[in-house]
Amino acid sequence: MGNGDDPQFLPLTQLERLLRSLRDAGYDCIGPQLKDGAILYQSLESIHDLPHGLSDLQSPGSYRLTENQGGRLFDWANGPSSLKPLIFPPHENLWRANKGSDGGIEFSSYTPDIAPLAVLGVRACDLAAMERMDHHFLRPEKQDPWYRKRRESLLLIVVNCSHPSDNCFCTSTGTGPESRSGYDLRLHELDDGFLIDAATDRGEEILQKLELSPAAQQMVEEAKEELERAATVQGQAVAVDDFRPIFSGREDDPIWERIAERCLGCGNCTAVCPTCFCHREEKIPTLSLDSSTHQRVWDSCFTAEHSMLHGQPVRREIRERYRQWLTHKLAGWHDQFGESGCVGCGRCITWCPVGINLVAESAAFAVPEEGVE
């Protein structure tokens, strides 16, 4: 594993104790569980609720669970849920307007009441995605208090990824499969337990409560091999990190039209993407007309309202909307934040009903024209 720290060994039988220690320290716990045909983060009562012996098969537009022989708990690639809803919920109450006693309007803001939350089973790509979210919501000149509160409530227990799906490409984006920073506790699953190390004081405090033994050299080797395998089995890679020179001047390229023939304009890609942060504000009215609640709601560059200027959508067609999504994610993000908006998690590929593949579509722009089709 990583950067020279010496991991310890947590026997499988001690995992329940980890959960208990978290609860004793005041954390609510969530972890991956089988629900509605997918592996989702859910409130975690017991280690027995983890997806024991389950794996997944993902391809563009398809997600299926499978059984695996090994009986490990974390032998699957990310399902649809990321950290995004935990730090940037789909609906967040921001402020309220009330009719004052003097007939004027009074404004008040909502402060979310959030208990400390431990998330077990986070993957490297999602840690990287959260860092990108931080760069947006926690800019030094303008911090988002709702995001900040939720973000600070999280204790992140990552599990290194040993089972990337066919849609993953985190090796090429440099964001996985190993988690190197940004976590509190890090696990690497082996057949009869976990390598474990802490990167923060909060993580260290939990670590102190567990019965650990020093990790054998052969365990560390095994983990290293697994991570190498997970990095090299990935069947696809982004063509480049910064697409600005590639997309520049290609606004009317016929490739966009070809994508738009398949793209439904549904916006599932933006909803599952762990770095997409677009939102709109909605009011929740009351008929008595004496107050209204104002909510931040996930929006998408695929909705008409997203590009509304002077009452008209600037991007009317699916072609323009897809172009906005891809060019912002892979090029415009560099202008805004000095990095790519994509962390290679592959969710937009799996959860696109028609299996449009961001890696392949963007690669088409990177090859010389005569190479296309």
Add this chain to the structure above:
Amino acid sequence: MGKPRISVHKFSSCDGCQLAFFNLGEDLITLAGQVEIVHFAEAGMVAPEAEVKVAFVEGSISTPDDLERIEGIRERSELLITIGACATSGGIQALRNMRGNGWRESLYASPEFIQTLDYSTPISAHVRVDLELWGCPISSEQILHVVSDLLRGVVPSASDETLCQSCKRSGAVCTLVSAGRPCMGPVTRAGCGAVCPRFGRDCYGCTGPVSILNTSSMVHCFEGLGLLPDEVEQRFRMIHSATPQFRKLEESNG
């Protein structure tokens, strides 16, 4: 200034959308204090000829009597808002538009007593409509939003994003991607709160088409899931068979 007068009219429909008013619960009592409901037969107020600020119209134009009434209602209403699939796209009864009225003879013992037009059509095919609320049935929240906007003097906005957007916000797992079900979400307008997918069922499009959609790609997607042409057609021909966006199916199917 008196309270704004509203009316609720029924045309050819099942009455389900009117129930969205009753389902407002406590808000209905508040509503009754904010507006004067002058005509709403199902609630006991009968004054169809009254002039109103806002007329809510449920149901399609399906009978000669429907045809006669709608013009007068339009003239006596400042704003006319259609509620539900029937009023907005012709409803389930518009299925007969495809096959003509031959079914009447085969289904009813005394068809001569049944007076229907050859086509079931949406209100907008006959008079100007100011706002359309899609749904089968519409929800109480849709009414709440529209009425409270109007009472504040704001132009009401109606949802125009895909069902997938609200499905994903609800945290439901996509039935199409995870189970290969022919979900209509990607071509359907949000508004129902994704009730079906939240219970593991594929959307059947009861809130109607979203304004920008790709019917032919949806058709190819369903074919890829193994649906036969007839089965694909049935997906689009349920609640909103007559809506122009779903009718494009013929072109998509080639």
